[in-house]
Amino acid sequence: MPRQSKKQKRSAWVPVTAVLLALALAGTVLFSAFREKIERWEYPQRYEAYVEYYAGKYGIDPMILYAFIRTESNFDPAVDSDAGARGLMQITEVTFDWIKTKIAPTEALTFDDLYDPETNIRFGTYFVSYCLKRYDNHLATAAAAYHNGVGAVDTLLAEAQYSSDGITLDRYPYPQMRQYVKKITGSYQRYSEIYQATPHNSRLTA
Structure with missing residues (x-):
């Protein structure tokens, strides 16, 4: 061979x-x-039509709204919290009533309407935009206000140990607040990476 x-x-x-x-x-x-x-699959984009529309209306990066919805309800429109918050963006009745005076004073909407995805996203987006504007477009501080309330955040801003400028928080003293802020900012970053979105001018942290 x-x-x-x-x-x-x-x-x-x-x-x-x-x-x-x-x-x-x-x-x-x-x-x-x-x-x-x-x-x-882990970071889905659901209710896209509503998210995109209201994000555009209130000048918010849609990825921020997806981060809030994922963190609050994991996209379940029928979920209730122990604190009585409802729907996709987990809005309480007190917050619902306040937002209604701002964007829907003459509409025959009730707290039960928050189970409707569009109504919930509409009201939740307004509140997110309100928090962002109030706290210099600082996503972490806005998230703290969304979760713990504007009054709680304003109180912390008055203390130098938590805020160096009185406008945004440098530290988040409560464990639940700290965990929530981390979830929102982390989810927003992952959404931006996965969907190759260019982050808006919202600052993640101080």
Whole structure:
């Protein structure tokens, strides 16, 4: 049996190498597609029409609203909290009544209407935008106000140990507040990364 020359042996490796490279490339593409699918499953974009519309109306990055909805209800429009908050963006009756005086004073809306996704996102978006404007577009401070109330945040802002400028918080003294702020800012960052969105001028932290 004739022996293969060194040149023949080298040429025999060429197609094998090409196949291995092609398989590696295909594996990489499949893994990337699978990872993207998992990430979008973990950070979904639901109720897009409402989110996009009200985000545009109130000048908010839609990714911020997705972060709030995911954190508050995980996109369940029928959820109630122990504190009596309702719907996608978990709005309490007191907050609902206050927002209604601002954006829907003549509309025949009741607290039960917060189970309606559009109504909830409409009211929640207004409140998020209000908090952002009040606290110099600082997402972390706005998130603290959304969760703990504007009064609680304003009280902390008056104390130098929590705020160096009296406008935004440097520290979040309450464990639940701190955890909530971390969830909102972290989710917003992940949404921006996954959907390759350019973050608006909202500042995440101080």
